[in-house]
Amino acid sequence: MIRVVLPAHLRTLARVAGEVKVDVDGPATLRSVLDALEADYPMLRGTIRDHVTQQRRAFVRFFACEQDLSHEPVDTPLPDAVVAGAEPFMVVGAMAGG
């Protein structure tokens, strides 16, 4: 069970409050967590990563355990603390503006 923190606008879109929890088949990676998240909440498809290329949207970041995982290969295993449920995987709307 992976804990996922979504930014406020995506929580509203997914109609959830607080963290969500997703089950991942096999190793927990960026790709498998996002696959599970989109399977549970189809309205999030296309809002975090592109439908076709699966590229992360430019103003979205992935944080966990005080690390920026945004530029890691998508099949990189997530930190043990995230896999163990001790820490959440965070989808973050990047700060932008003045």
Add this chain to the structure above:
Amino acid sequence: MSQVRVLVGTRKGAFVLTSDGRRERWDVSGPHFGGWEIYHLKGSPADPNRLYASQSSSWFGQVIQRSSDGGQTWETMGNKFVYDGVPGTHLWYDGTPHPWEFARVWHLEPAPTDPDTVYAGVEDAALFRSTDGGQTWQELPGMRGHESGRFWQPGAGGMCLHTIVLDPSHPGRIFVAISAAGVFRSDDAGTTWRPMNRGLKSDGIPDPSAEVGHCVHRIALHRARPDVLFMQKHWDVMRSDDAGASWREVSGNLPTDFGFPIDVHAHEPDTIYVVPITSDSEHYPPDGKLRVYRSRTGGQEWEALTRGLPQRDCYVNVLRDAMAVDALDPCGVYFGTTGGQVYRSADAGDSWAPIVQHLPAVVSVEVQTLP
């Protein structure tokens, strides 16, 4: 008594304004989708409680919302807008080839008889259609695939297909307008397209009379006389009497012929409305006076409508999709500003009053007249 429902898209959410046929007291609902840009929302002529909304964000991209109860509740629909085939390139601002990239939906046009069919005009300019109520979207590739497509260039606001007009009396006839390519018409339900820009003259392009490349801001027609089209171009107000085959200028005595919206009175096909804006680099009304101009002669002769509108220190803009008319008698006219006001006239423009004054910048205004 009839009701009026005004659908307002803003930079930070959607608002639904409702009133009875007197159009004096208004209920305001919203923000719906607070914090998101709502480029457009529009109701189905076949089922007025079926609404579609384009919700977008620089962070999270495009979302399509649908309501089946007139905007009280909403359901998230499909947002997979994928260009048909290998998209290829168009021209970028600097004249170099640039890949087609989907950015957002500018305009949603529900079909007249089927609530599940809706067209979407998108940036980078293309036309999509859904026939399952917005769950899935298919490009009509003949539009973007027109032989001129690889030479289209964006206007300052992006290369957007912003206007879709479904001709009510010629099934299969569709007009679209693209900034900055111009008007195109299909007579076969969107399969093939022809540019319809003869008579336009744009000084900002290498060949001012080119077949394609004009920055058309908006076109409108009256359903009782669909071969007559009116256009607000970047500069110039234009008219066509032959379904777009040729255009002539009808700017006449307007104080400036730059502007964005244009619309037609619900019952008088020769009565049209524009909001003159100072210039292409000064997007506010001349002299700080917000004036709607009305022609009762199909153009050329214009009168300023000022009663109830600010006549000093007003420097807002009215965007291309932010004007609409109701179907009551007298005809109601509505427009929204980048300053967050939505004005209404219940007497065809003779007098105006704000419905709301402090919304986020208004991007679009649509009106539904309900039984």
